[in-house]
Amino acid sequence: MPDPAIGPQPRAAGYPFDYDVVIAGAGPAGLMLAAEVQAGGASVILFERLTEIAPILKAGTLTRPGIEALYRRGLLPALRRAQAAKEWSGSFLATRRPDGTSALPRFAGHFAAISLNAEMLDESDPDLAGLCPPDLVVLVHQKQVEALLAEHAAALGVPVRRGVAVTGFEQDAEGVTVTTGRGPIRCGWLVGCDGGRSTVRKLAGFDFPGTAPEITAYHAVADIAGGADLEIGWHASTTGVYVNDPPRRRITTIAFDGAPADRDTPATAAELQASIRYVTGADVTVTGITSLTRFTDNTRQATTYRRGRVLLAGDAAHVHPPFGGQGLNLSLGDAMNLGWKLAATARGTAPEGLLDTYPAERHPIGAWVLDWTRAQIALMRPDRHARALREVVGDLARTVDGATYFAKKISGVGQRYQLPGDHPLVGASTPDYELADGSRxxxxxxxxxxxxxxxxxxxxxxxxxxxxxxxxxxxxxxxxxxxxxxxxxxxxxxxxxxxxxxxxxxxxxxxxxxxx
The missing domain is CATH 3.40.30.120 (Glutaredoxin)
Incomplete structure (x- = not known):
């Protein structure tokens, strides 16, 4: 029997499977899921078509559920080191009160480019009161999260094959035969964590309904000449919305001019320059690019996250605009929820129907995030009706109740599952109680x-x-x-x-x- 001090040991690969689980995609969802499956005692292998972690700037914020997931696996020290490595994070973290009474930074995020002032938060709210270890982290880049998750998975013994794509598969009642760039592999379960254009999702025939894009947005770290007159922070213009952050050389533009004609072509400095001029009205010149991404508000969700022995997690299951880094955190939540259930199923210890609780619990949360981003798009539109409504929502956001509502939603502190049981804690993220021996x-x-x-x-x-x-x-x-x-x-x-x-x-x- 496995040593109860360390839990179940991953089963060795072999007949009838090469591995219990094959995962396509080594982004946050894939890496976190692979680590969870391995820790749960099943064998797993991870394939990623890219040879290294993408260097471009993506999400830069972790919400409470995402931080808690990493904290519960012993990764909080690594997160704090990653946060400290960001030269710009100190100014944000320094705004926390010296006595630790604020559970969030003074800047509490934004909703539809309406900045939230944490001075307005009701800190007597039980969800915001006090200061717990996860509250010491918030500003960490996605590429940093991917790097520490890669180290975590490697430490657990997860084999990661970079530069190898999953190109096809056939599933039957007993398992899945997966086609990769290095030949076929037989497994019990296949999980697509391969992004918004997921090959696994398309080949498996998952329905992926949603709403079509109406914006083209650019997010960049760039050198810009002629931008001295641009206002700092989030601002709405007559053509869209932008955020300007000169100390970090970051700028984001959101133009309501439809989706780009060719989304597969990499964004260019000329496109960024044209978008800045269009949205802000400033006659700027982009003189250098460190990181540049282009995105739309294409918002879609798979109708289910499981078809037979094939499952989806992360962006493969849901896509939406990246406001507030919700995609990164949603992906971590998917992986944390699915990993132990899939491992138990592969090991044969799972109760009947356990794996089906994954889509039942995660699909509603994904749907909420999609609607949360749709609501922001509606308030960002430059038409008179949307701008009138924006003024009303802005007034509400500047009240104690309004700021507290938005901050709690953005931070995810109230996220829970509908589980059987009468106690008010059932279905909630467990409070991080301090115990008499000093542990938590x-x-x-x-x-x-x-x-x-x-x-x-x-x-x-x-x-x-x-x-x-x-x-x-x-x-x-x-x-x-x-x-x-x-x-x-x-x-x-x-x-x-x-x-x-x-x-x-x-x-x-x-x-x-x-x-x-």
């Missing part, structure tokens, strides 16, 4: 097992048969409001909480971890 809940989730917090020690006999899937902690929380006992799923969400009720705990263990 997250410290006991690093190996990817579920956690039973049982200070009374009266439920240990129920936990023993699950020792390869479940860690038990009997140290009491310092917080007097913590429930008498707590069952936390491997992804950090509360599956059961309450008083000494052995029957309901036994049912929860069977529901999420299978037969003892």
């Amino acid at each position: 809940i997250a410290d006991h989730l690093h190996d990817g097992r579920a956690l039973l917090l049982d200070p009374s020690g009266t439920r240990q006999d129920l936990a023993v048969p699950y020792r390869d899937r479940l860690r038990t902690v009997t140290t009491a929380p310092v917080d007097g409001e913590a429930p008498a006992a707590l069952l936390v799923r491997p992804d950090g969400y509360v599956a059961w909480a309450g008083e000494p009720d052995r029957d309901t705990l036994d049912q929860a263990l069977r529901t999420w971890l299978g037969a003892p």
Whole structure:
């Protein structure tokens, strides 16, 4: 039996499969998922068509669910080092109050280019009060997240094959035969984490409905001459919206002139210059480019995230404009939710229907993010009706209730799943209780097992048969409001909480971890 101190060990590759799971795409979703599957005791291999992490600037913000996912796997120190390496982040983090009373930076993000002032937040709100370890991180680039996830996956022994694309597959009742640039490979499950233009999604025949784009936007780190008169920060113009950040040489333009004629051709300095002139009215000249991306508001979501033995996660499952870095965080959430369920299914320990809870839980959250970005596009439009509504929403955002509402939605602090159970914590991200020995809940989730917090020690006999899937902690929380006992799923969400009720705990263990 596996050592209960370290949890299940990945099964060796071999008959009838080369690997239990094949993942296409080594972005945030693919890397995080591969690590979760490996930690859960299944064998996994990851294929990525690119030879290295893309250097272009993408998302630069992590929301609470994304930070918590990495924190619960012991990656918070790496995140803090990555944040410290960003020369521009210090000015943002320095705005936090010295006494630590603010759970968010003074700048609390934006909604539809309407900046939110965290001075307006209701810090008595339970979701924002106090300062927990995850609150020490927010400003980390996507490429930094990918780099630390690559190190994390490598440390767990995940084989990553860069420069090798998944080009096709055939699935049957027993497994999937995947075609790659290095020949076929047989697996039990295939997951497409291969981006918004996913090959896996297209070949598997997933429906991908949504709304067509109406903007062309550019996001750049560039040298710009003649831009001294451009206002700093987010601004709406008669043709669109832009954000100007001279200290970091960053500029983003959003023009409501339709989608580009050719989305496959790389963006150029001439296009960026033309867009800046069109949106801002300033006669600028782009003299140098460090990073340049072009995006639209193409917004689509797969109707399901599973077809037989093929699943989708990350941008392969949903695409939307990147306002607020929601795509990065949504991808991490998909991987965290799916990984332990897929590993248990591959190992044969999963209860009936466990894998189907992945699309059931994640699809609604993805749909919310898509509508959240659609609402922002509607408020950014330059027509008179949208601008009139923008003034109303701007007034609301400058109130305590309004700023708190938007900040909580953006940060994801209230994200939860609809799980069976009566306790108010069930389905919520588990509070990071400090325990009497100085540890915190997250410290006991690093190996990817579920956690039973049982200070009374009266439920240990129920936990023993699950020792390869479940860690038990009997140290009491310092917080007097913590429930008498707590069952936390491997992804950090509360599956059961309450008083000494052995029957309901036994049912929860069977529901999420299978037969003892």
